[in-house]
Amino acid sequence: MIELKNISKIYKTKNGEITAVKDVNLSIHQGEIFGIIGYSGAGKSTMIRLLNGLEKPTTGTVNVNGQEISSISGNKLRQARQKISMIFQHFNLLWSRTVADNIAFPLEIAGVPKSEREQRVKELIDLVGLSGRDLAYPSQLSGGQKQRVGIARALANNPEVLLCDEATSALDPETTDSILELLLDINKRLGLTIVLITHEMHVIRKICHRVAVMEAGQVVESGEVLQVFQNPQAAITKNFVMQVSGAKESKESIEQILVNYPTGKIVKVTFVGNNTEQPIMSQLIKQFNVDVNIVHGNISQTTSGPYGTLIVQIDGEQENVQQALNLLTSLDIQTEVIEHA
CATH class of the missing domain: 3.40.50.300 (P-loop containing nucleotide triphosphate hydrolases)
Known part of the structure; x- marks a missing residue:
């Protein structure tokens, strides 16, 4: 055209x-x-x-x-x-x-x-x-x-x-x-x-x-x-x-949680399409016996479907935390472990 x-x-x-x-x-x-x-x-x-x-x-x-x-x-x-x-x-x-x-x-x-x-x-x-x-x-x-x-x-x-x-x-x-x-x-x-x-x-x-x-x-x-x-x-x-994702607003929250909760992993999870509607965090808690603390979350609608980001702290036994991260990856959910704000 x-x-x-x-x-x-x-x-x-x-x-x-x-x-x-x-x-x-x-x-x-x-x-x-x-x-x-x-x-x-x-x-x-x-x-x-x-x-x-x-x-x-x-x-x-x-x-x-x-x-x-x-x-x-x-x-x-x-x-x-x-x-x-x-x-x-x-x-x-x-x-x-x-x-x-x-x-x-x-x-x-x-x-x-x-x-x-x-x-x-x-x-x-x-x-x-x-x-x-x-x-x-x-x-x-x-x-x-x-x-x-x-x-x-x-x-x-x-x-x-x-x-x-x-x-x-x-x-x-x-x-x-x-x-x-x-x-x-x-x-x-x-x-x-x-x-x-x-x-x-x-x-x-x-x-x-x-x-x-x-x-x-x-x-x-x-x-x-x-x-x-x-x-x-x-x-x-x-x-x-x-x-539109609210990522800037989450920086202060990440800094605070890294100070207050030095254990576990701070993870940025990106959801696309139908994954935004699934109770995935609940599944992690039940299946791997980990604690999930929500730091920041946001869902945006696009013409091609929803897009969401969630920043969480996943804490627990190191092996369980890693298994939880592996599950997210296996579900084609983009994850990023955040070491610094």
């Missing part, structure tokens, strides 16, 4: 060259929600502008649905962009237009007849949950409602790709979740390919199927979200995973 090959983007300034994107290769499948995450300055915004042709790569090619966006211009590019829509962090609505008129705007530009525009607008207002608000102005809407208008407008021309540039960053957590659920619903209903740029791992965890992690213009890690959560490789990815 979307193929980026050997993409680099270099800007020339008075102070020299700035490499915003460097040697990026990505494949995004049709109908998936693909997340690109990174901190400020990582190159995310440049990446999304390359996808819709607002920027041309210095080297490499951008192919969207069989069309090389990086090599076309003029009318061909304008036609291609009708199938690549975008929603923004700050909504970018026309404040002098009503909800209905904002949604109709791209249809007007495309020359769609009025009767067809009105029918399409009604369908979209219902789709995004804004029934009864068609005559309201943006100043009369909440942040979440404004973003729903932005989503409806982006869908007006039946795009094949929806680009989301930090689309929830200006929203409170509850409203963020409602917008993410709407995007997930749209993805399932319409089979729309969604590319989502963010600096929040919660956003990735909640709706994305796969993710690419960017740092200093490069993709340092990519893969299925559940796999990245389970086994992050790059340091920056580990930091992002900590945002």
Whole structure:
């Protein structure tokens, strides 16, 4: 669906060259929600502008649905962009237009007849949950409602790709979740390919199927979200995973328990999928006569299933403790003995 090959983007300034994107290769499948995450300055915004042709790569090619966006211009590019829509962090609505008129705007530009525009607008207002608000102005809407208008407008021309540039960053957590659920619903209903740029791992965890992690213009890690959560490789990815796994909060607890309970083993246990629902700790206590002290625990839901971490102290006879650890390993549960916080 979307193929980026050997993409680099270099800007020339008075102070020299700035490499915003460097040697990026990505494949995004049709109908998936693909997340690109990174901190400020990582190159995310440049990446999304390359996808819709607002920027041309210095080297490499951008192919969207069989069309090389990086090599076309003029009318061909304008036609291609009708199938690549975008929603923004700050909504970018026309404040002098009503909800209905904002949604109709791209249809007007495309020359769609009025009767067809009105029918399409009604369908979209219902789709995004804004029934009864068609005559309201943006100043009369909440942040979440404004973003729903932005989503409806982006869908007006039946795009094949929806680009989301930090689309929830200006929203409170509850409203963020409602917008993410709407995007997930749209993805399932319409089979729309969604590319989502963010600096929040919660956003990735909640709706994305796969993710690419960017740092200093490069993709340092990519893969299925559940796999990245389970086994992050790059340091920056580990930091992002900590945002939603609660691992940072557990450090103080680990330090304290290492002091107070010098015997036994402090173990980080990672559960994936159905294992998160099994009474495995109870099984260890009964089967091996060990004491299990829970230090910290957390379960996160991803689109591919649940992911959980549990930090425990396992104490008892050395042989029994080792047998308990062996059982965890035999159940394909990732375990890590922690010697230091």
